[in-house]
Amino acid sequence: MGIPVSQMWTVATYVLRQKFAGREKYPLVMMLEPLFRCNLACAGCGKIQYPAHVLKMNLSPEECFRAVDECGAPMVSIPGGEPLMHPEIDKIVAGLVARKKYIYLCTNALLLREKIDLFKPSKYLSFSVHLDGAKDEHDFSVCKEGGYDIAVDAVREAVKRGFRVTTNTTLFDGFDPNHVRKFFDEMMALGVEGMMLSPGYSYDKAPDQQHFLGRGRTRRLFRALLSNRKPEWRFNMSPLFLEFLMGKRHYKCTPWGMPTFNLFGWQKPCYLLQDGYADTFAELMESTKWEKYGTESGNPKCANCMVHSGYEASAVHENFTTWRGFFDTAKATFFHRYPDAEAMKILAEPVKPVHAQAGLVQLTIGQAAKEEVEV
Numbered sequence: 228m229g230i231p232v233s234q235m236w237t238v239a240t241y242v243l244r245q246k247f248a249g250r251e252k253y254p255l256v257m258m259l260e261p262l263f264r265c266n267l268a269c270a271g272c273g274k275i276q277y278p279a280h281v282l283k284m285n286l287s288p289e290e291c292f293r294a295v296d297e298c299g300a301p302m303v304s305i306p307g308g309e310p311l312m313h314p315e316i317d318k319i320v321a322g323l324v325a326r327k328k329y330i331y332l333c334t335n336a337l338l339l340r341e342k343i344d345l346f347k348p349s350k351y352l353s354f355s356v357h358l359d360g361a362k363d364e365h366d367f368s369v370c371k372e373g374g375y376d377i378a379v380d381a382v383r384e385a386v387k388r389g390f391r392v393t394t395n396t397t398l399f400d401g402f403d404p405n406h407v408r409k410f411f412d413e414m415m416a417l418g419v420e421g422m423m424l425s426p427g428y429s430y431d432k433a434p435d436q437q438h439f440l441g442r443g444r445t446r447r448l449f450r451a452l453l454s455n456r457k458p459e460w461r462f463n464m465s466p467l468f469l470e471f472l473m474g475k476r477h478y479k480c481t482p483w484g485m486p487t488f489n490l491f492g493w494q495k496p497c498y499l500l501q502d503g504y505a506d507t508f509a510e511l512m513e514s515t516k517w518e519k520y521g522t523e524s525g526n527p528k529c530a531n532c533m534v535h536s537g538y539e540a541s542a543v544h545e546n547f548t549t550w551r552g553f554f555d556t557a558k559a560t561f562f563h564r565y566p567d568a569e570a571m572k573i574l575a576e577p578v579k580p581v582h583a584q585a586g587l588v589q590l591t592i593g594q595a596a597k598e599e600v601e602v
Contacts, residue, residue, distance in 0.1 A: 230421065230463055231391075233350060234302075234329050241301045242547040252483045252512060254300040255540040258498045260489035261286040261319060265309040267335055269369045284490050288318045294488040295323060297508045302329045304355070304485075306498075311338040317345035324351045331355040333395060335369065339381035343388065353391035353420065353463075356382050361410040364402055379417065386418045393420050393463045399427045400444055403578040404451040411460050421463030424449070425535050426472070441531045442522075446474030447573065454570035456563055464535065466559035467542035467552065472533060473565070476542075480521030480529065484540020486511060496520045498536045500528055 238255070245253040264282040295303055303323055310316050311334050323330050333355045346352065359368035362375040385392045394414050398407065414422055426445040449472035462469060470476045482497035492504035493511040500520070505511035521529050521537065529537075545552035 231350060237301050237329065238543065239547050242544065246548045252481075252517070254298050254486050254508075255484045255543055256302040256304055257295060257298045257300040258485055258487040258536065259286075259291055259294065259303050259305050260307055260487065261291055261305065261310060261313050261316070262308045263490065264312055265307060265335075266312060266337055267309070267369050267371055267374070281490065285313055285315070286490060288315050288322055291319050291488075292322050292326075294493075294508070295326065295328060298486060298488070300328075300486075302331070304331045304333060306333040309335055309338070311342045316342075320346060320352060324349050327351060329353075331393065333357060335374070336378035336381040337374065339378075340384055343381075343385060343390075346390070348389040348391070350391070353393050354382075354385050355393045355395045355423065356419075357397075358382075358394045358410075358414070359397055359399075360402055361406045361413070364406060368397070368399065379413075382417050382419065391420050392418075393423060395423045395425075397425050397427050398448060398452075401578070402448070404448060405574055405578075407452055408574075412457070415459050415461065419461075421461040423463050423535070424452075424469075424472070426533050442533055445472065445531075445533050449473045450567065450570050451573040454565040454567035456565055458564070465539055465542040465546060466556055466563065467546055468535060468539040470559060471538055471542060478538050478541035478545075479523060480532070480537040481541045481544065482520050482537050483512060483515075483517065484544070485536040499532065499534060 242255070262282075262285045263277050305316075305319070307313075310332055313319070316332075320330060320332060328351060330352050332352065334357065336354070336356045339354065339356070356378055357369075358375065358378055359365045365375040365378075366372050382392055382394075396407075396410075411422065426448075449469075453469055453473050467476060468478075471478050485498060486508065487494040487498040488508075492506055493508055494501060495503045495505060495511065495515045496517065497520070505514060518524060520526055522532070542552075546556045547553070
């Protein structure tokens with residue numbers, strides 16, 4: 228099991244309180260972006276395309292605490308940018324631990340060894356290390372040769388020191404599922420608590436727009452990855468959401484389930500789209516036209532999205548608020564091998580390596596290494 232019992236209990240009681248209070252829309256995980264700057268120039272991310280003066284900005288710890296208190300979600304994910312570049316990230320984390328929030332500090336781990344002494348192991352803190360599959364795929368995705376080795380070394384050190392460590396993997400079209408399954412083996416051997424997976428989303432400003440997955444190819448890839456599972460693989464995600472990625476379930480998007488607060492305020496409608504900002508969380512919930520988003524809305528920006536920030540909260544809601552969801556989750560927890568002969572055939576198909584595909588990104592690994600953001 229990839230999620231601690233105390234965290235599952237906190238989430239379960241929180242969701243049930245929302246149900247008994249009659250709340251249809253409520254936050255599950257708050258996405259807190261205290262900065263946008265990063266020490267990588269990943270081909271699939273558009274965050275560092277902001278102007279230099281924006282990349283120099285930080286949210287203060289006090290601004291972070293006000294937003295977290297206002298939102299009230301039991302879990303806080305801290306992406307970026309690279310959070311470890313924030314000059315007061317230790318104060319932000321300490322303040323959230325004091326509030327008993329379950330924190331996922333999302334990091335590419337290039338600075339983790341250098342910064343690790345700023346933090347203390349806690350059941351409330353997990354380093355969520357961004358590793359996009361095996362070595363070659365990861366280094367290509369983040370446009371930094373040797374990035375995988377640095378991150379794995381940092382993971383090993385954090386686990387040794389008693390920190391909770393998870394991995395966060397974004398998958399793109401052209402990834403070899405056999406390589407990814409071997410990557411699962413490597414992460415389990417490192418001793419990580421669990422793995423998180425997501426199909427890539429087409430950020431407007433991302434340099435590479437050619438290799439984001441459509442919904443059909445997402446289901447096919449995740450069917451190959453997650454069927455015929457090894458029993459030792461642990462995932463730090465809702466098992467129903469993983470079945471959604473495999474094409475076994477249908478969910479409507481609940482973008483309010485993972486609201487985002489960053490330098491500009493509360494982002495409408497979600498972490499992936501920028502259709503304006505609200506000054507307060509209440510304004511975000513009341514003024515956003517939620518019906519304009521999600522696959523069913525017909526919004527072309529949402530057509531291929533199957534990302535956790537829109538759909539995992541939907542799965543968690545079903546898990547804790549319906550008997551069918553509860554029993555299906557229990558079944559998926561104890562019977563998680565998913566034998567599938569057709570999925571084995573997908574694994575046997577030849578795959579052209581993503582880093583060999585013509586025209587993938589004009590920015591090569593060597594160029595990206597020279598152009599890392601330094602502000």
